[in-house]
Amino acid sequence: MSQADLVLLHAPSVYDFRQKTILHGPVSDLIPPSPVFEMYPIGFASIAEYLERAGYRVRIVNLAVRMMKDKNFDAGAFIRRLKSPVFGIDLHWLVHAHGAIEVAKLVKQYHPEAKVVFGGLSSSYFYRELMEYPQIDYVMRGDSTEEPLRQLMDCIKRGAEPEAVPNLVWRDSQGRTQENPFAHVPADLNGVMVSHYANVVRSVIRYRDLASYVPFRNWLDYPITAVFTCRGCTENCVICGGSGSAFRGFYSRDKAVFRSPESVARDVREIGRFSGGPIFILGDLRQPGDSYATEVLQLLRKSGVRNQFILELFTPAPTELVRQMGISCPRFCLEISPESHDPEVRRASGRHYSTEALEQTLGDALDAGCGRLDVFFLIGLPKQTSQSVMGTVDYCDHLFQRFKADKRLSLFIAPLSPFLDPGSLGFEQPERYGYRVLFRTLEEHRQALLSPSWKYSLNYETEWMTRHQIADAAYESILRLNRLKAKYGIIPRKLAEAGERRILAAQEMMHRMDDLLAGGNLEEELPRLKPILDRINAYPVSETVQLELPVGWIKLKPWGALWAWVTGR
Numbered sequence: 001m002s003q004a005d006l007v008l009l010h011a012p013s014v015y016d017f018r019q020k021t022i023l024h025g026p027v028s029d030l031i032p033p034s035p036v037f038e039m040y041p042i043g044f045a046s047i048a049e050y051l052e053r054a055g056y057r058v059r060i061v062n063l064a065v066r067m068m069k070d071k072n073f074d075a076g077a078f079i080r081r082l083k084s085p086v087f088g089i090d091l092h093w094l095v096h097a098h099g100a101i102e103v104a105k106l107v108k109q110y111h112p113e114a115k116v117v118f119g120g121l122s123s124s125y126f127y128r129e130l131m132e133y134p135q136i137d138y139v140m141r142g143d144s145t146e147e148p149l150r151q152l153m154d155c156i157k158r159g160a161e162p163e164a165v166p167n168l169v170w171r172d173s174q175g176r177t178q179e180n181p182f183a184h185v186p187a188d189l190n191g192v193m194v195s196h197y198a199n200v201v202r203s204v205i206r207y208r209d210l211a212s213y214v215p216f217r218n219w220l221d222y223p224i225t226a227v228f229t230c231r232g233c234t235e236n237c238v239i240c241g242g243s244g245s246a247f248r249g250f251y252s253r254d255k256a257v258f259r260s261p262e263s264v265a266r267d268v269r270e271i272g273r274f275s276g277g278p279i280f281i282l283g284d285l286r287q288p289g290d291s292y293a294t295e296v297l298q299l300l301r302k303s304g305v306r307n308q309f310i311l312e313l314f315t316p317a318p319t320e321l322v323r324q325m326g327i328s329c330p331r332f333c334l335e336i337s338p339e340s341h342d343p344e345v346r347r348a349s350g351r352h353y354s355t356e357a358l359e360q361t362l363g364d365a366l367d368a369g370c371g372r373l374d375v376f377f378l379i380g381l382p383k384q385t386s387q388s389v390m391g392t393v394d395y396c397d398h399l400f401q402r403f404k405a406d407k408r409l410s411l412f413i414a415p416l417s418p419f420l421d422p423g424s425l426g427f428e429q430p431e432r433y434g435y436r437v438l439f440r441t442l443e444e445h446r447q448a449l450l451s452p453s454w455k456y457s458l459n460y461e462t463e464w465m466t467r468h469q470i471a472d473a474a475y476e477s478i479l480r481l482n483r484l485k486a487k488y489g490i491i492p493r494k495l496a497e498a499g500e501r502r503i504l505a506a507q508e509m510m511h512r513m514d515d516l517l518a519g520g521n522l523e524e525e526l527p528r529l530k531p532i533l534d535r536i537n538a539y540p541v542s543e544t545v546q547l548e549l550p551v552g553w554i555k556l557k558p559w560g561a562l563w564a565w566v567t568g569r
């Protein structure tokens, strides 16, 4: 395999997920990746592009996708064949606590002379614990590691001690852990993400390795891409580890920083060249102010890119803005997460708006010609009881009636799982928000991921619901909402039936697991149950199917990719 200066590896959530017997549950039903959490952080693309501009060859390898796609794919043998003096592994999402550490072990086993660097939000949170693992040489903290990583690469190349590299945690020649100042937190993002997508396309061609760059399993069929507007956040949702307060407390960022509207539009044009799939503009465009939203929407209108856009709102928006969305992004898909129908629960989880305002915005979006309207509700919130969860499903019934069973109205409910994010207000001040946090350390989370049933991976309970109640309410509410959608003809009958089969089978299996864990012969029974569990886990997730937007026959544009390769743009 050709030599790289840095290989970025993305691990599956649980390293040996193909051998383990685990009932995954609805932990990733509302995102394109599966419970293997095979999507790598988009920051990989940003790091790769930045370092390539500095003269380093960077290769991305999505081990998780490769392991999923080919049951005989030998990750160890593949890692052994990679040639690089430095390996970067993301522990961005805590759900990779098991996989990332195991992959680091393999890297050190096959390349004892190579350096291993961890990065991402969870690495930044648990950096001290991570440094206790001999297979990890460095932890690079922060939401913006491109420049510090370049400095570290320079030090490694020169054989110099990295004492001046900001954000870095490392071991000195005496084996003592050193924490450099957490000082690189840029307030300007102009130097990064200049043409990261084109760079990914070029790397695919250079390494002749599309399989390692695919962001999630069926991306080639459904090539959705994301455009980032910011780092940090202006909101303070109680359950979110990416909230303003989490960034202030743990990632050294006092204020969210935004990309210029021109950079956002540039990304969109770049994506439009190689993909016909939906483009998700991440984050509420009003975060830095209304004029930012207007400017981005105007640039999108002028861009001439016809892909379907997904836009996000953190709170209900004025009618005029929603109308502008419709004009700039015809058939746009709008996403909003009121979390609960109950204003008190919504407020307790950090979302401060009324149900009337929500419904006004939903109506405005439908009037503005949106192609789909995704509304997300959550289970596991402060002040939320099982009864309140069922109240949310009743409210969904009300919404279907109010909007005359408009097929564009797409309602979803899911448990907050598997983890209440470290760094979130709920995790950091559990008594104040009514949480009981069951695992605190990285090791506890790593072990929890191996539980045979997702219910026991949940790292929290609330004053109002135990883990059992959260899991029961999850299955019950998903089932009821699925039936409602069938009743109103929102989804095809066959899809609703498939959804029902999956939930009922999983629910029954969860109870069987409960019995086993409560005193059955787990060791003996688990191997017997594995084929059944594998089948249940493999059922198509009706919610994920519903979230997919229709993609025309031009999914990917190889000629656009070629253009990126030839022109470097």
Ligand code: B12
Pocket: 027, 028, 031, 032, 033, 034, 036, 037, 038, 039, 040, 041, 042, 043, 044, 046, 047, 088, 089, 090, 091, 092, 093, 094, 095, 117, 118, 119, 120, 121, 122, 140, 142, 143, 144, 145, 146, 149, 226, 228, 230, 231, 232, 233, 239, 240, 241, 242, 243, 282, 417, 418, 421, 422
């Ligand atoms: C966009 C987003 C997503 C997108 C992912 C897009 C992508 N491919 O990156 C989607 C919607 C798919 C998603 C899914 C999930 N997400 Co999310 N997501 C976000 C969000 C809103 C923004 C992230 C962002 O802007 N990143 C900016 C990009 C450019 O940077 P980056 O990718 O983070 O990379 C930089 C650094 O992190 C670091 N870095 C990252 N990896 C590495 C590796 C190395 C070696 C180094 C040196 C540095 C490094 O350097 C990069 C460049 O500077 C954040 C919240 C927030 N405000 O940050 C939550 C957030 C990151 N997500 C979170 C969670 C929990 C999830 C899910 C587990 C939820 C679930 N149960 O389904 C899944 C996991 C999916 C998977 N891996 O398969 C939590 C993570 C908390 C935690 N500590 O674990 C956050 C903080 C908040 C939240 N609850 O949404 N997510």
